[in-house]
Amino acid sequence: MKHLLFTSIVLFGTFSLNFVKRAQKILIASGIVTISLNWLDLFFTNQVLDLVFFFSFFCFNLFIVVFMVRHIAKSKNVNLTIIINSINGYLLIGILGAVLLAMTEILQKFLYHTDTGAINFAGGTARGFHDFIYLSFVTLTTLGYGDVTPVSAFAKSVALIIAITGQLYLTILIAILVGKFLSRTETD
Structure with missing residues (x-):
């Protein structure tokens, strides 16, 4: 299931925007x-292969998020495509957070050779990538149930980055979209 999820995210991400030829x-x-x-x-x-994959996946999605935000910022009008790109950008930030959390967990086990993870899950250890997605979106939305908590300093830093990024993305994006909408209604 994990393999299909990642493959579909990569395929949809590659063809989601009309990128310039070089970016494509x-x-x-x-x-x-x-x-x-x-x-x-x-x-x-292999943990090293997992780490390399997650790093590659992270860079790929970061590239897409940056281009989506640039596309939104450069657009002249607010239309359905811009709204969908805004939502996709937010969802991809959640996926990026999950990838960072998974990388944190792998690094914790790889570098320190311990069975204790960087993140404390309510049922023990993470059973799959869906646990990292859950923690990422609970943190991104600042919902914070508390059933999953970062334990290591690096995991706490990643959780903090996810929470701040989620709030900054929403506030900056709403300001951009409202500004574009208001400037459009003033010229009509």
């Missing part, structure tokens, strides 16, 4: 690398 080529190339690393996990289970 970079996305396709990095998407192929990311998908390949993703599916290699079926044959070779």
Whole structure:
């Protein structure tokens, strides 16, 4: 299931916007690398491979988020495409947070050779990537149930970055969209 989720995110992300040709080529190339690393996990289970995959996936999605925000900022009008890109950007930030949290967990086990993770899950350890998605979105939205908590200093820093990024994205995006909408209604 994890492999299909990551592959679909990469494929949809590659063709979600009308990127300039150079950006499209970079996305396709990095998407192929990311998908390949993703599916290699079926044959070779290795923490280093997982870490390289998550880093590749993180860079790929960060590139898309930056281009989405640039597209939103450069647009002259607020239309359905801009609204959908705004929502997609927010959702991708949540996925980026989950990837960072998963990388934190892998690094904690890899660097310190301990079974205790960087994140304390209510049922013990993370059972899958969906646990990191859950923690990321609970943190991003500042909902904070408290059933999953960061334990290590690095995991706490990542959680803080996710929370601040979520709030800044929403406030800046709303300011941009309202400004564009108001400037459009004043000229009509």
